[in-house]
Amino acid sequence: MKKYSRILIIANLLLLVGYFNWSVFKKEQTLKDGQLVLLHLAPVDPRSLMQGDYMRLNYEINSSLSDFIDEQTTTRGYAILKTDSNQVGQLIRLQNTLTPLNDNEVVIKYKIVDNRVFLGAESFFFEEGQDTLYQKATYGGLKVDDKGQSLLVGLYDENLQHIQPK
Template sequence: MRKAGIVLVLLLVLAGINYSIFRTEQVLESGQEVILELAPVDPRSLMQGDYMALRFALGNEVQRALWKQRDAAGEKPDDSSMPPLTGRVVVVLDKQDVARFVALDSGQTLAAGQLRLEYRLRHGSVQFATNAFFFQEGSGQQYEAARYGLFRVSESGQPYLTHMLDEKLETIGKTRNLTAGVKD
């Protein structure tokens, strides 16, 4: 009886993991496309091995709005006093699907063309999905032209970084298509 219980628990865990993978693949295949503009990063951390450090301009706007919100509440608005948090921001997409800041999400009704994006505030920095983009060894030079990150966003607002884009919004490099398992 004990072995049957262990097997049942193991099957439930595996089913949960597979369902999570399936949901992520669905977002990567059919989620809303959103483009975020990169913000300048310390050049020493731009290329560190086989990845590049990322910051997004939208993150800077979210951070300013958080500071303003804390200042209005009478709290000292600085990076060192900002506790880690997870939140959502309301954005609107321009004609090229580049996200523009509207407001911090307070549960308001969204206007036409607006959507919510999840963010995380960690160590005084706002992050969307990740703070790094990994690439194949030896291919880092082509990513120096990166100016935007292309995300697929779930209905709940969770972003998944899929590609880096240049100033013309064209995909940089070849990345593996996670849902089909073939090269782009």
Template sequence: MSDVAGTLPSTRPSFLRLPYLRWGLVAIIQLFLIAIPLADRFDVQRNGQVVPLELVPVDPRDLLRGDYVIINLAINSLSKDLSEGDKIAVGDKIFVGLQAGAGKAAQPVVVSVERDNAGDLAMSGTVRSLTENEIRVDYGIDAFFLPEGEGRIIERLDTSRVLLEIAVTEDGRSLPLTLLVDGKAFQSDAAF
């Protein structure tokens, strides 16, 4: 008997018949998936408006990444009066309109579920809790990593001396850039 299966042409594309090309294709796809969040971070840093915000730091440690400051933004707690009658519920995506001051921390001026109603400079966040008078918001900015030993320095400072510069894009995305002490850069988290 003759081997008929050995004489039939393969239906797979020729470049997939070589194992190292298949593994190379898998590696390229994985690198692309890793690059997506980096590209988003680069876009926010490049196109975002830089705004200083007040914060209340606390200094814990991460055994793998060193010191970091937990970011507790002053604008995490907002007055319900800023919502201008919008029906806001826990879990809603909202936009907090900010008014930037020259060298001073930006202040919240309006809270809206619509980006267009929040003004020119607005951060997006998610409503975590509501009380009769307060809206608690999570902006996705919760930690700022520092070199070993520098977290203790920030922990000992009066919180009125510490600000966090963030970049905010037109669509409300934000990320931390620089930790400021007395108006001067203490440590930068900008990757680009």
């Protein structure tokens, strides 16, 4: 009996490590191959006494999402954005399925919890003392894959330049 429990523990550990590695691989693929979408940020306070320097991200698109939500809207779905020549995304519609998509449209998964819409990363942590650098942030840059998964890749200024720490 003891031999079988060890085998079961080792098998579960291998499955867990395999799942973790697969998850990292998928995120690396999104960073490498995903489409960059810039979402305009709404102003927030970039400090937290408990967590250090960080910026809570509030995308302006979240306020326009409420115009698209009604009784038939599911708590999880896909926000369809149209991107301009600068990769800045504007909300077109919400839908329950991944397709159909038209040209220059990008899909990002959303979820609604307690009447608050979550779309992409909600916070950006940065090195202590860099808060003045990130106060210039106008856009959040997300890499989005073809399944609607998004990863925050950085913050961008009003000139669409990636803000890099000094």
